[in-house]
Structures are given as C-alpha cells and as structure tokens.
Amino acid sequence: MKKLLWWLIAGMKGGINRARIIKSLYERPYNANQLSEELNLDYKTVRHHIKILEQNNVIKSSGEKYGKMYFLSNEMEENYDVFKEIWEQIGKK
Amino acid sequence: MIEKILEVASSVGGNGPESGDSGPNDLQNPPGMDYIDLGTYVAIIIGIANICLLLALLSIYLQNYKKIKSKFTMGLLVFASLLLLQNMVTTLFLALNAFFSISSQGLDIGRPQLPLSSVNIIQLIALSILLKITWE
Structure with a gap:
C-alpha cells in the first residue's frame, strides 16, 4: 500500500490532485460533483482520478450512478499515516 | 564522322x-551493406522515439518533483535523465556515423546494427508501457 500510494501520488501525472481527493475523503464522504466543487477541479478530471483510485482499492463507493458517494477503503484508512507522510512532503521546499 | x-x-x-x-x-x-545501413537508420529512428518518450516522462517527473521533494520523485527524475542521456549519446553516435561517415574505427557501431536496434525496440516497448501507466 505504501509503494502504491507513492506511485499514485508522486509517480503519475496529476498525482497532487489525487492526494487532495484522498485528503477530502478522509474528512467525509463526497460524490464526484461535490469533490469537483470542493477542490475546484474539472468534473471529468475528478471522475478520472476517482476511477484510478477505485481500481487501486484506495477508495470505495456506495449508492447509485450520479449520487454515488465515495469514501476511503478500509485498507486506506489503516494506512492513512503513510498518506500523511506523503502529504507533508507536498509543497515543502 | x-x-x-x-x-x-x-x-x-x-x-x-x-x-x-x-x-x-x-x-x-x-552484399548486405544496404541491410546494414537500414539497420542503422531503424536504430536511429527508434532512438529518437525513445528520446521523445523519455522527454514526456521527464516532464511529468519534473512536475511531480517540483511539488513533492522526496527520494521517490528524485529517483524517478534521475532514472529518466540517465536513460535519456544514454539514448542521446547512442543515437548521436549512430547519426554521426551514418550521415557524416565519421570514422568508427575501434567502435562497435560500424558493425551490423541489428542487435542494437532490437535492444532499442525492446526499450521502446518498455518505455511506452511506463509512459502509458504514468499518464493515467
């Protein structure tokens, strides 16, 4: 999980926005539309990141199609310290 | 008359x-000289393709490094840079050899280029996969 998070955030294009999504979902569940408003991101961008994060078992969803709520997977919750470590590196000079 | x-x-x-x-x-x-030349040209073209892929990777890694300063992002940056350097040197030598007939005595590049281009093709495939999963 640690390696995976590093790769998803620091090894791929658009990783920073992925980290922001994880951070938001840690605080409370959101749907894709709310996330795009909250993070000031394009809706399609958010959908793309969500797809990748879901495929990698970082987040889970519940509900139907458009109102689908997303939250962190159990595995991600357990490894949230790892994420915090990466998060602290972001923007540090 | x-x-x-x-x-x-x-x-x-x-x-x-x-x-x-x-x-x-x-x-x-x-006989076979044409074939050797063709091998060199293929190797040069693939070398240039590799350089392009590496530049794309490098730009992503650089963006990430600017935002996240860590061993991981630094490592990716160095990795892509070294591979880029290797491809540039190899392709430059091949191109000099092919287009300006600079003597390649003592260098292996005067020989048939099939082994080199096959290595380059494998690298091209590998880099394409890496770029694809990095771009997602």
Whole structure:
C-alpha cells in the first residue's frame, strides 16, 4: 500500500490532485460533483482520478450512478499515516 | 564522322569513371551493406522515439518533483535523465556515423546494427508501457 500510494501520488501525472481527493475523503464522504466543487477541479478530471483510485482499492463507493458517494477503503484508512507522510512532503521546499 | 567519334568518346568518358568507381565501391560495400545501413537508420529512428518518450516522462517527473521533494520523485527524475542521456549519446553516435561517415574505427557501431536496434525496440516497448501507466 505504501509503494502504491507513492506511485499514485508522486509517480503519475496529476498525482497532487489525487492526494487532495484522498485528503477530502478522509474528512467525509463526497460524490464526484461535490469533490469537483470542493477542490475546484474539472468534473471529468475528478471522475478520472476517482476511477484510478477505485481500481487501486484506495477508495470505495456506495449508492447509485450520479449520487454515488465515495469514501476511503478500509485498507486506506489503516494506512492513512503513510498518506500523511506523503502529504507533508507536498509543497515543502 | 567527327560527331560519331565525339559521341563514342563522351560515352566512354562518361562510363569510364563510373565503372572505375564501382570497382572499389563493390569492395567497400559487400552484399548486405544496404541491410546494414537500414539497420542503422531503424536504430536511429527508434532512438529518437525513445528520446521523445523519455522527454514526456521527464516532464511529468519534473512536475511531480517540483511539488513533492522526496527520494521517490528524485529517483524517478534521475532514472529518466540517465536513460535519456544514454539514448542521446547512442543515437548521436549512430547519426554521426551514418550521415557524416565519421570514422568508427575501434567502435562497435560500424558493425551490423541489428542487435542494437532490437535492444532499442525492446526499450521502446518498455518505455511506452511506463509512459502509458504514468499518464493515467
């Protein structure tokens, strides 16, 4: 999980926005539309990141199609310290 | 009559140097030379393709490194840079050799380029996969 998070955030294009999504979902569940408003991101961008994060078992969803709520997977919750470590590196000079 | 002689003379004069050239050329370019050249060109083209892929990877890694300063992002940056350097040096040598006939004595690049281009093709496939999963 640690390696995976590093790769998803620091090894791929658009990783920073992925980290922001994880951070938001840690605080409370959101749907894709709310996330795009909250993070000031394009809706399609958010959908793309969500797809990748879901495929990698970082987040889970519940509900139907458009109102689908997303939250962190159990595995991600357990490894949230790892994420915090990466998060602290972001923007540090 | 004189015209005919001139014609014959000019045709002999025209053919003379050509046939004289083709002799040594045949010795320098034994059968298979075209194939060797083709191998070099393929290797150069693939080398350039590799360089392009690496530049794309490098730009992503650089963006990430600017935002996240860590061993991981630094490592990716160094990795892509070194591979880029390797491809640039190899391709530059091949190109100099192919287009400017710079002597390659003592260097392996005067030899058939099939092994080199096959290594390059494998690298091209590998880099394409890496770029694809990095771009997602």
